[in-house]
Amino acid sequence: MNSRNAAYALALAVPAALMGGALIAQYGFGLYPCEMCWWQRYPHIAAIVLALLALTMKGQGTRGGAGDMAVILAAIATGISGLIGAFHAGVEYGWWQGITACATVATGGGNALDAIMNAPVVRCDHAPWSLFGISLAGFNFLISLGGAILVFALLGKGRRGA
Numbered sequence: 124m125n126s127r128n129a130a131y132a133l134a135l136a137v138p139a140a141l142m143g144g145a146l147i148a149q150y151g152f153g154l155y156p157c158e159m160c161w162w163q164r165y166p167h168i169a170a171i172v173l174a175l176l177a178l179t180m181k182g183q184g185t186r187g188g189a190g191d192m193a194v195i196l197a198a199i200a201t202g203i204s205g206l207i208g209a210f211h212a213g214v215e216y217g218w219w220q221g222i223t224a225c226a227t228v229a230t231g232g233g234n235a236l237d238a239i240m241n242a243p244v245v246r247c248d249h250a251p252w253s254l255f256g257i258s259l260a261g262f263n264f265l266i267s268l269g270g271a272i273l274v275f276a277l278l279g280k281g282r283r284g285a
Contacts, residue, residue, distance in 0.1 A: 130277035131181055134197040135174035137270030138167040138204070141263060148259065154251050159211040159221065163263055166204035173197035191278065198274035205267030211260035215250040
């Protein structure tokens with residue numbers, strides 16, 4: 124696989140894997156997202172759409188064309204999610220204040236009032252899960268920013284090799 128193809132694949136794989144992990148954490152393990160978690164998901168959704176669009180355009184045109192531009196935008200969106208994750212992790216670790224009240228009620232359906240009254244409050248300043256002291260927001264930062272940088276490096280390598 125050449126570096127350009129690897130960049131296209133990675134531009135899709137990173138946000139798709141992170142979104143998949145977030146959905147498994149939410150629906151499989153009951154780790155409901157707070158407001159800042161949602162903020163991290165939106166750029167990943169955009170990155171997935173852009174990467175899929177890039178894959179459909181890859182065969183059309185030349186290097187640096189619309190497909191490459193869509194991959195670049197997907198990498199930027201993934202990087203933005205990572206930066207939001209860094210900010211969120213800082214809020215969780217108490218390094219700085221969040222910019223919202225940061226409490227979301229996790230509702231589960233049924234009677235809306237009962238669901239709201241009995242649902243747990245999900246706070247942005249508390250990490251409900253961590254591994255080696257790194258929260259999910261921290262992992263999003265590391266993986267997203269690392270993936271975005273790698274996509275740019277692979278695209279750059281592909282251009283030098285052309």
